[in-house]
Amino acid sequence: MTTVAVKPAATKPATMAQALNRAMRDAMAEDPTVHVMGEDVGALGGVFRITDGLAKEFGEDRCTDTPLAEAGILGAAVGMAMYGLRPVVEMQFDAFAYPAFEQLISHVAKMRNRTRGAMPLPITIRVPYGGGIGGVEHHCDSSEAYYVATPGLTVVTPATVEDAYGLLRASIASDDPVIFLEPKRLYWSKADWSPEAPAVVPGIGEALVRRTGTSATLITYGPSLPVCMEAAEAAREEGWDLEVVDLRSLVPFDEETVVASVRRTGRAVVVHESGGFGGPGAEIAARVTERCFHHLEAPVLRVTGFDIPYPPPMLEKHHLPGVDRILDTVARLQWEN
Amino acid sequence: MTVQELPGAGASHRSTPPPAWRPRTDAAPLLPDPEPYRVLGTPAADRLDPELMRRCYAELVRGRRYNAQATALTRQGRLAVYPSTVGQEACEIAAAMVLEEQDWLFPSYRDTLAAVARGLDPVQALTLLRGDWHTGYDPREHRIAPLSTPLATQLPHAVGLAHAARLRGDDVVALAMVGDGGTSEGDFHEAMNFAAVWQAPVVFLVQNNGFAISVPLAKQTAAPTLAHKAVGYGMPGRLVDGNDIAAMHEVLSEAVRRARSGGGPTMIEAVTYRIEAHTNADDATRYRGDAEVEAWKAHDPIELLERELTARGLLDESGIKAAKDAAEAMAAALRDGMNAEPVLDPMDLFAHVYARQTGRLREQAAMLRAELDAAEQEEEGDGS
Numbered sequence: 001m002t003t004v005a006v007k008p009a010a011t012k013p014a015t016m017a018q019a020l021n022r023a024m025r026d027a028m029a030e031d032p033t034v035h036v037m038g039e040d041v042g043a044l045g046g047v048f049r050i051t052d053g054l055a056k057e058f059g060e061d062r063c064t065d066t067p068l069a070e071a072g073i074l075g076a077a078v079g080m081a082m083y084g085l086r087p088v089v090e091m092q093f094d095a096f097a098y099p100a101f102e103q104l105i106s107h108v109a110k111m112r113n114r115t116r117g118a119m120p121l122p123i124t125i126r127v128p129y130g131g132g133i134g135g136v137e138h139h140c141d142s143s144e145a146y147y148v149a150t151p152g153l154t155v156v157t158p159a160t161v162e163d164a165y166g167l168l169r170a171s172i173a174s175d176d177p178v179i180f181l182e183p184k185r186l187y188w189s190k191a192d193w194s195p196e197a198p199a200v201v202p203g204i205g206e207a208l209v210r211r212t213g214t215s216a217t218l219i220t221y222g223p224s225l226p227v228c229m230e231a232a233e234a235a236r237e238e239g240w241d242l243e244v245v246d247l248r249s250l251v252p253f254d255e256e257t258v259v260a261s262v263r264r265t266g267r268a269v270v271v272h273e274s275g276g277f278g279g280p281g282a283e284i285a286a287r288v289t290e291r292c293f294h295h296l297e298a299p300v301l302r303v304t305g306f307d308i309p310y311p312p313p314m315l316e317k318h319h320l321p322g323v324d325r326i327l328d329t330v331a332r333l334q335w336e337n
Numbered sequence: 338m339t340v341q342e343l344p345g346a347g348a349s350h351r352s353t354p355p356p357a358w359r360p361r362t363d364a365a366p367l368l369p370d371p372e373p374y375r376v377l378g379t380p381a382a383d384r385l386d387p388e389l390m391r392r393c394y395a396e397l398v399r400g401r402r403y404n405a406q407a408t409a410l411t412r413q414g415r416l417a418v419y420p421s422t423v424g425q426e427a428c429e430i431a432a433a434m435v436l437e438e439q440d441w442l443f444p445s446y447r448d449t450l451a452a453v454a455r456g457l458d459p460v461q462a463l464t465l466l467r468g469d470w471h472t473g474y475d476p477r478e479h480r481i482a483p484l485s486t487p488l489a490t491q492l493p494h495a496v497g498l499a500h501a502a503r504l505r506g507d508d509v510v511a512l513a514m515v516g517d518g519g520t521s522e523g524d525f526h527e528a529m530n531f532a533a534v535w536q537a538p539v540v541f542l543v544q545n546n547g548f549a550i551s552v553p554l555a556k557q558t559a560a561p562t563l564a565h566k567a568v569g570y571g572m573p574g575r576l577v578d579g580n581d582i583a584a585m586h587e588v589l590s591e592a593v594r595r596a597r598s599g600g601g602p603t604m605i606e607a608v609t610y611r612i613e614a615h616t617n618a619d620d621a622t623r624y625r626g627d628a629e630v631e632a633w634k635a636h637d638p639i640e641l642l643e644r645e646l647t648a649r650g651l652l653d654e655s656g657i658k659a660a661k662d663a664a665e666a667m668a669a670a671l672r673d674g675m676n677a678e679p680v681l682d683p684m685d686l687f688a689h690v691y692a693r694q695t696g697r698l699r700e701q702a703a704m705l706r707a708e709l710d711a712a713e714q715e716e717e718g719d720g721s
Contacts (some may be wrong), residue, residue, distance in 0.1 A: 035504075061504055065407050067534055072527030079497020082482065083505070087497075099523070106487045107494070114471035114483055117689040152690055175692045207697070252695035 010191040016164045020050050021194050023168035024088060028058050034172060036063040038073055038090030041282035047092055048128060048187055061140030070100035078107050081121040088172055094138050095138035096128040098195060108177045118320035123177045130180045130223040130273050131320055134313040143272030148250045155250040156204055157181035159225035161191035163248060170204050183223035213243035216267035216333050219258055219284055221247040224271045231326040240330055250280055259291045264299040267333040271321050276304035298333045368687050369576040371566035373608045376583035377645045378711040383408045385583055387651045393582045396658040397639045400426035402664035406671050411617045415689040417468045420447040424612035427638035428544045430454045431585035432512055435593050441496040443482045443513040452481050460674035492528030499537040510596045512540045518549025520563050533570040538596035541604040544579060546611035550623040567604035579607030580638040
């Protein structure tokens with residue numbers, strides 16, 4: 001995984017989980033209106049320990065164990081935000097967020113709009129998402145397509161330790177509701193990192209070229225970034241020099257960075273875990289085709305999860321986009337006219 | 338197979354509770370009265386505050402006139418739809434009257450009258466139903482949440498807001514309104530549970546008007562009353578005659594007082610009746626008989642109070658006329674406001690989606706701008 005160069009003295013190995021924890025801690029320390037809430041976020045520190053120690057440090061009123069009820073959690077957060085707080089809501093697992101969808105779609109996403117800007121809702125909704133951890137049913141969904149299809153929501157997903165910190169700080173500071181998708185299989189990924197170091201803190205809506213190349217662009221985000229980086233290394237043996245773009249933000253979508261990259265390389269593959277039909281890759285491929293048609297040497301291809309309900313853990317390796325599937329797809333970019 | 342024949346029947350499936358757990362034994366005071374609470378026409382009416390009741394009367398008359406005017410505007414096509422509260426005015430008005438200025442009202446789509454009774458301009462209250470924008474007012478300015486069309490989803494908002502206010506040390510109570518049908522929704526349950534666990538300063542007002550569009554209460558719930566539901570969450574449930582504004586005012590005031598003093602939430606079931614159809618799109622004759630409607634018309638909230646006040650010499654012809662005149666003035670202002678075509682800016686479509694417009698929306702806004710400009714030029718061309 002690529003890391004941002006920082007002063008060696010200021011850094012030490014940190015996990016994405018620690019960076020997320022630190023982001024909340026710093027936000028809570030700086031702004032008394034930031035409240036963390038959800039099921040198990042208090043004494044337990046969350047089932048993934050992302051909120052570890054927050055209740056102890058800031059009290060149970062600032063880091064609150066709620067009843068087990070996602071619509072209630074998010075609905076209460078709406079009311080709290082209406083009164084001027086900045087709730088940071090934890091949805092324990094991707095598929096556990098579904099009971100809250102009416103609150104999300106009918107109220108959270110629309111409140112600014114329906115009140116003509118009078119009542120923005122600065123809510124951050126943290127959703128651990130994606131597979132690859134051997135979780136049983138309802139613990140591994142990639143639900144980003146639902147979120148990106150809902151106007152009014154901002155949707156971001158970090159793939160690195162420093163982005164986890166920076167994007168979460170930016171999300172909590174945002175005056176709009178943000179779906180903060182946490183790639184749970186990267187929770188324990190490590191990097192040399194320090195929040196004090198002058199790391200590159202991304203603004204929401206800024207993609208980043210993680211690896212430059214000339215033969216084709218891999219466009220990806222979240223849990224698929226390390227897979228794409230590995231694929232790009234492996235592709236060198238095949239004579240392919242791949243560029244990798246990490247979107248970091250699905251809404252807003254940094255079209256300019258993507259388009260510039262594809263115009264340079266002339267070929268593109270979108271990679272994500274969620275299903276292909278109606279997935280974010282479909283939108284990205286359409287946009288790239290619209291904007292880069294005359295630069296393209298081949299159709300924009302996609303490597304995605306299959307269009308199936310998330311499989312049981314013993315079969316998930318066949319479903320998730322892996323290095324081989326990416327390389328096979330890259331090979332198909334050798335388009336014969 | 339009966340329960341007794343099931344394998345393991347008779348054996349105790351319940352392990353002995355650990356010492357830390359005890360069932361609550363203080364639930365009895367939470368139970369609602371067996372009959373809806375009434376004041377008008379009972380000895381309790383002796384303690385009525387004449388000034389307050391005269392205000393209630395004027396508000397009821399105004400509310401009835403508001404309902405009639407809004408319904409007329411629907412027939413004229415000025416409103417896309419209007420869910421009437423004829424027969425329910427006492428609930429709507431009492432809800433608004435018991436709140437202090439700093440308190441918040443969380444209305445459903447049917448509760449525009451409560452918003453008007455709280456002081457909102459009727460035109461602003463009806464903007465959603467006219468169709469020019471979803472919310473016609475600044476919720477913070479009036480402390481009235483946007484009218485909620487999805488059922489019961491505004492209830493957890495009320496809980497969250499009240500909780501937040503209490504965390505900040507502010508003296509704020511939230512009053513959330515929902516219908517009988519809304520009590521079947523999951524959000525009703527979650528809001529009640531959160532409110533009780535958090536002891537949030539919230540009052541839930543359920544207007545049981547008999548029908549959720551066409552489905553009667555008997556097909557909505559098997560509970561003895563809706564007020565009984567409160568007990569399961571650990572808050573008092575109150576059953577009150579929703580057409581008796583004196584009873585409504587008393588019960589709501591008590592609940593607001595309890596919330597304000599840190600006593601936690603209350604759920605109130607107001608038993609009332611929707612005299613008119615669900616909306617102008619509904620045909621109420623398909624699901625209920627005239628006799629039932631007529632029986633409820635005989636229990637009219639305005640007549641109940643008028644009878645009480647005139648019998649006690651607290652209201653005379655001039656008082657009745659004054660209330661009617663004020664109501665007519667409101668209706669005239671509402672007609673004028675509604676007859677003025679709203680000025681709409683199509684570019685507003687993109688103005689309030691995000692704090693910072695996305696590139697995608699900028700593109701789409703430019704497309705609409707170009708379409709509008711082209712249409713304008715065409716119009717100018719036609720004119721010359």
